[in-house]
Amino acid sequence: MSKSVITSWQRLLGLLRLDRRDVLQVFYYAIFAGLVNLSLPLGIQAIINLIQGAEISTSWIILVIVVTGGVAFGGVLQLMQIRIIENIQQKIFTRASFEFTYRFPKIKMSELRDYYPPELANRFFDTMTVQKSLSKLLLDFPSSLLQIIFGLVLLSFYHPFFIIYGLLLLLLIYIVFKFTIQKGMNTSLDESKAKYKVAHWIQEVARSLISFKLSGKTSLAVNKNDYLVSEYLESRESHFRILVIQFIQMIGFKVLVTLGLLLIGGLLVFNQEMNIGQFVAAEIIILLVITSVEKLIRGLETFYDLLTSLEKLGQVVDKDLENQEGERPFTETSDITVELENIVFTVAEGKPILQDISLKIEPQSTTLIVGASGSGKSTLLRIIAGLSEPTQGTIYVNNIALNGINTNHYRSFMGQSLIEESPFEGTIQENITFGDSTISQKDLYWALEKSGLIHFVKEQPKGLNTIIYPEGQQIPYTVAKKIVLARSIVKKPKVLLLKDPLHRFDEIEALQIIKFLTNKSNPWALVVVSQDPKWLGHFERILTMEKGKIVSIN
Structure with missing residues (x-):
């Protein structure tokens, strides 16, 4: 089933719908502010008429107070609008941050095949553009639009000819929007894509900093940036x-409106169909209308930025998530059997990476998978872990199809140390437990001891509260591997999937960990992918893979 494409307009309406009550309040205040602002010309008209009498009167003083009070009241209404819009901005940021952090771990891996996730996460910065753009639009667009409408209605009371001119004005505004807004939207999207390409390249240069430092007399970084x-x-x-x-x-438009209305107003005064006070009031209204139209046109760039930013955020929030429903059939005491039946895995329309794989993983069994690079070993682990969905075939867990089981429930009984895993920025304890409060200190220190990490933790002044930098920077490679290994065993999973977990380890330490991992007293079925000969002789069976197939089982 193909995914429905959400247009930029639908995204904007959806965003406004989330804060419908606040948005309506902003509109209500805009209506009142528009009426108050248009009362100013009427008040000035009345004041001019009174001044022409060359006498100071009570009516004149009252009108001055009323007009001044109207200006102050309009300011109060604007302040209330700003307060509501600030609330909307805070909600937008909060929602976007939770959407991204909730969705990224749950996005299907197939959806990320053509993306670099850290670069895709940069779309979050468009949240700031949405905040500022929506704020400007909610402040300027409703008030400007209402001032145009109210102004034209008010002008029509001075003379019927103003009605025709008002309709012509609305037609011109429609033409501007109709014939240029889609082009503006398309070019804004192109600009945004180009901007993110530049940002991604800068990110790549920073990520590969050492490589670029050691590259010698090369200007690739600058040349590609120039392009x-x-x-x-x-x-x-x-x-x-x-x-x-x-x-x-x-x-x-401004020239035509100004020229036309000044001529019309002047002729009406000459023909004594308007007095001087009405003429001045009409010209003030005209200036307000022109200013409002100018705000609308100038605000189009902000409007484009808003729609473009919503499209960029949509690149993350539109991606399909893994199954969050399904059965939860396992308990802490359950044994788990994983069975792969005729599994085929193909990327796009390329050659199959896995072909007709059938495999059964019994409780507490030990399996070593070997084979040349590119034979499909790592992909097989990802299939078992539920990270990738097979193109053909079925995975059964305790005779229940995996696609009918809640994904997080299934993974809660698994431990894995895959090649893609590394420490994230956080404390050692956070890196191992992922904030799971059900993990006891006893189990945590057991994992530290068995993974060989305990010595490193003891050496740190802050112990388990020591901060680890992204991807294990500033700590030895083997320590980073131990953190991931401790993470995989701390919950004593039912199935443990490991990809070269002891790479670069000291031989004596590696053999100790191998004996521990393959010990039958552990609760897990162990599946290891490695070419390291140290693993040989410790497993019940060894699978050899070649070109996506299991060619032998020993």
Whole structure:
């Protein structure tokens, strides 16, 4: 079933719908503020008429107080709008952060095949653009639109000819939006894509810092950046041309409206169909209308930025998640048997990585998988772990199809140390327990002892509260491997999947850990992928893989 494509407009409406009550309050305040602002010209008109009498009167003083009070009241309404919009901004940031942190661990791996997840996570920075853009739009667009409507209605009371002119004005606004807004949206998306390419390249240079340092007299980093920035500037220039066209239309519109309404107003005064007070009030209304239209046109760039940022956030939130429903059939005392039946795994339309794999993993069994690089060993582990879905075939867990079992429930009974795993930024304890409060200190120190990590922890002044940097930077490679190994065994899983967990370990220490992992007193079925000969002689069976197939079982 194909995924439905959500348009930028639908995303915007969905965003507004989440805070519908707050958005409606902003609109209500905008209506009142618009009415208050338009009462200013009427008050000035009345004041001018009174001043023409050349006498200070009570009515004049009252009108001055009322008009001044109206200005102050309009300011209070704007302040209330700002408070509500600040609340909306905070909610947007909070929602986006939780959406990203909740979704990333649950996104299907097939959805991330063409993406580099850390680079994809950079889309979160578009949240700030959404905050600022939506704030500006909610403040400016409703008030500007209402001022235009109220202003034109008010002008129509001065003379019927203003009605025709008002309709012409609305037609011009429609033309500006109709024929340029989609082009502006497309060029804004192109600009954003080019911007992220530049950001990703800078991120890559920083990630491969040592390689670029040691590369000698090479200018690849700068040359590629020059190429990507040129693409960005070209995209930005295309977008700017659309903005220039809209700005020219706005200037033409201002000239026509100003000329037309000044001429009409002047003729009406000459023909004594309007007095001076009405003429001044009408011109103030005209200026308010022109200013409001200018705000609308100038706000289009902000509008494009908002829609583009929502599209970028959608690149994460639209991705399919793993099955969060399904059965939860296992308990702490359950034995788990995993059976793979005729498994085939293919990436896109390429050659199958796994072909007709059938395998049964019994409780507390030990299995070593060997084979040349590219034979499909790591992919097989990912299939068993539920990280990748087979293209064909079925995985059964205790005779229940895996796709009918809750994914997190299944993984809670598994431990794994795969090649992709590494420490994240956090304390040693957080890296091992992932914040699981059900893990006792006894089990935690048992995992530290068995993985050989206990000596490193004892050497640290802060012990388990020592901060580990991303990907295990600033600690030895083997310590990082031990952290991941301790993480995989701390819950005493029913199935333990390991990919070269003892790479670069001292031979004596490695043999001690191998004897522990393969000991039959452990609760797990052990599956190890490794070419290290130290593992040989410790397993019940050894599977040899070649070109995606199991070619022998010893």
